Amino acid sequence: MGKVIVVTSGKGGVGKTTSSAALGAALAQSGDKVVVVDFDVGLRNLDLIMGAERRVVYDLVNVIQGEAKLTQALIRDKRVETLYLLPASQTRDKDNLTSEGVEKVIGALKSHFDWVICDSPAGIERGATLAMRHADIAIVVTNPEVSSVRDSDRIIGLLDSKTLKAENGERMEKHLLLTRYDPARAERGDMLKVDDVLEILSIPLLGIIPESMDVLRASNIGSPVTLADERSAPALAYFDAVRRLKGENLPMTIPGEKRGFFGKIFGRKAA
Amino acid sequence: MTAVLTKPRPIRLKGRSYLALTLTPELPFEDWLVRLDDLAGRSAGFFLRRPVVLDVEGLEIDRAQLRDLVGKLGARNVRIMGIEGARPSMLGNDLPPAMSGGKTTGDIEEPAAEPAREAPVTETVAEAPAAPLPTRTAPASLVVTQPVRSGQSIFAEGDVTIVGSVASGAEVIAGGSIHIYGTLRGRAMAGTLGNAEARIFCRKLEAELVGIDGYYKTAEDLEPGLRGKPVQFWLEGETFTAGSLA
Numbered sequence: 478m479g480k481v482i483v484v485t486s487g488k489g490g491v492g493k494t495t496s497s498a499a500l501g502a503a504l505a506q507s508g509d510k511v512v513v514v515d516f517d518v519g520l521r522n523l524d525l526i527m528g529a530e531r532r533v534v535y536d537l538v539n540v541i542q543g544e545a546k547l548t549q550a551l552i553r554d555k556r557v558e559t560l561y562l563l564p565a566s567q568t569r570d571k572d573n574l575t576s577e578g579v580e581k582v583i584g585a586l587k588s589h590f591d592w593v594i595c596d597s598p599a600g601i602e603r604g605a606t607l608a609m610r611h612a613d614i615a616i617v618v619t620n621p622e623v624s625s626v627r628d629s630d631r632i633i634g635l636l637d638s639k640t641l642k643a644e645n646g647e648r649m650e651k652h653l654l655l656t657r658y659d660p661a662r663a664e665r666g667d668m669l670k671v672d673d674v675l676e677i678l679s680i681p682l683l684g685i686i687p688e689s690m691d692v693l694r695a696s697n698i699g700s701p702v703t704l705a706d707e708r709s710a711p712a713l714a715y716f717d718a719v720r721r722l723k724g725e726n727l728p729m730t731i732p733g734e735k736r737g738f739f740g741k742i743f744g745r746k747a748a
Numbered sequence: 749m750t751a752v753l754t755k756p757r758p759i760r761l762k763g764r765s766y767l768a769l770t771l772t773p774e775l776p777f778e779d780w781l782v783r784l785d786d787l788a789g790r791s792a793g794f795f796l797r798r799p800v801v802l803d804v805e806g807l808e809i810d811r812a813q814l815r816d817l818v819g820k821l822g823a824r825n826v827r828i829m830g831i832e833g834a835r836p837s838m839l840g841n842d843l844p845p846a847m848s849g850g851k852t853t854g855d856i857e858e859p860a861a862e863p864a865r866e867a868p869v870t871e872t873v874a875e876a877p878a879a880p881l882p883t884r885t886a887p888a889s890l891v892v893t894q895p896v897r898s899g900q901s902i903f904a905e906g907d908v909t910i911v912g913s914v915a916s917g918a919e920v921i922a923g924g925s926i927h928i929y930g931t932l933r934g935r936a937m938a939g940t941l942g943n944a945e946a947r948i949f950c951r952k953l954e955a956e957l958v959g960i961d962g963y964y965k966t967a968e969d970l971e972p973g974l975r976g977k978p979v980q981f982w983l984e985g986e987t988f989t990a991g992s993l994a
């Protein structure tokens with residue numbers, strides 16, 4: 478059985494879709510079988526980031542409504558053959574996402590893939606709660622600024638109450654992914670410090686992704702950043718995050734700072 | 749997904765009791781509203797989306813006055829879910845329903861101007877149809893071993909202990925005292941069931957609002973020197989007092 482990951486945040490524009498694609502691709506690049514599911518019905522863009530927008534025929538809603546088979550809706554990546562996309566519907570109403578329908582689809586995907594990555598829409602409404610509902614692991618995407626941190630805190634509360642895991646009295650595995658971290662702004666003190674974010678959210682840190690033009694360049698050519706430029710700083714940070722996700726204990730690097738300085742952050746666990 | 753609902757399921761009706769904030773307006777309403785505005789101004793959004801019951805017991809007012817008051821409260825985003833102590837003839841379809849049988853749990857209000865103002869005279873215990881009335885046992889206290897997240901609200905009739913932080917946008921409400929072994933960034937309201945002896949303790953103060961037994965302080969009212977420090981709050985008579993714990 479594969480693992481279901483929800484990539485969530487509460488706030489929009491923090492890097493959920495970018496991270497879903499990059500983490501999904503990185504996992505697939507390591508040989509695992511991965512499907513990335515777009516839950517952002519009406520505002521889909523995972524297909525663009527993954528360069529599959531012209532190949533979308535059927536989508537998640539079609540599958541849920543029984544209008545297409547799951548195998549018809551899955552799009553296989555042209556570069557990494559173990560990477561698949563299940564697109565969202567751009568035209569349908571998000572009320573078409575039913576709880577039972579989602580459960581069936583996720584159940585089927587779990588038995589075929591090692592990782593099912595659910596790219597959550599922003600907000601705390603139905604779309605977001607459906608995306609997190611069946612997750613085993615949550616990756617909370619947060620930018621180092623107060624509003625994003627507070628929204629993430631809110632989402633963590635929902636992860637601990639509105640998910641199947643929570644309802645069954647189990648603990649949801651949660652990881653913090655700090656994205657759009659800008660060393661220059663950090664230097665000027667314009668951003669929350671990594672330690673402060675960790676103190677507020679008190680969940681373990683999976684990685685810090687630097688703010689980088691490489692992300693924009695990658696999305697412009699329709700490629701996850703880990704595929705577009707494996708050597709770029711954000712790609713390296715995503716690769717490290719994936720290794721941590723798989724249980725490796727890697728030292729944490731804060732972009733723009735020297736290695737070795739961050740021993741105290743490395744290995745830091747939730748309170 | 750092919751299952752069809754065949755058996756009509758009966759509608760379930762249950763009785764349940766909730767904690768509501770009770771406002772006891774005083775005449776003249778204009779003055780009372782000024783004081784309310786002052787309180788609301790100091791604790792922004794305090795009444796927002798909270799169930800509020802209006803207790804007009806003993807007030808010499810007529811239907812028009814009551815309707816006017818409810819309207820003025822509505823304009824302040826204070827939504828009245830029910831009215832207690834009004835003569836049945838005063839309440840029509842245009843006013844919230846009558847509430848009765850409320851278990852008095854203390855005044856969450858500013859001190860009454862005239863000492864003569866009667867505290868809710870009797871603990872009128874009307875027959876509550878389904879919910880058995882709690883008997884007087886020690887109030888339940890609560891220990892929370894996880895951080896209280898933004899948007900969450902914790903309530904216990906007794907003491908509340910949080911082993912962790914209370915996030916901005918989260919709130920802890922206790923009939924007794926509140927102990928926070930972490931940072932208090934949200935709101936903490938202790939002694940809300942009429943206990944002036946209740947205290948609030950936190951290891952690091954960054955609070956949005958703190959209150960004990962109806963007395964409040966918002967972030968702006970708090971001494972700046974206490975920010976980021978271990979602090980306790982208590983009532984000294986009617987004075988809301990804060991002191992460093994360090």
Ligand SMILES: Nc1ncnc2c1ncn2[C@@H]1O[C@H](COP(=O)(O)OP(=O)(O)O)[C@@H](O)[C@H]1O
Nearest residue numbers: 489490491492493494495657687688689692693
């Ligand atoms: N590390 C990064 N550096 C620079 N831009 C980024 C980074 N991560 C995301 N972005 C940009 O931010 C915008 C929002 O990202 P997206 O992944 O769509 O967020 P979400 O899915 O959370 O709404 C996009 O324009 C994306 O290219």
Ligand SMILES: [Mg+2]
Nearest residue numbers: 493494517597
């Ligand atoms: Mg998105």
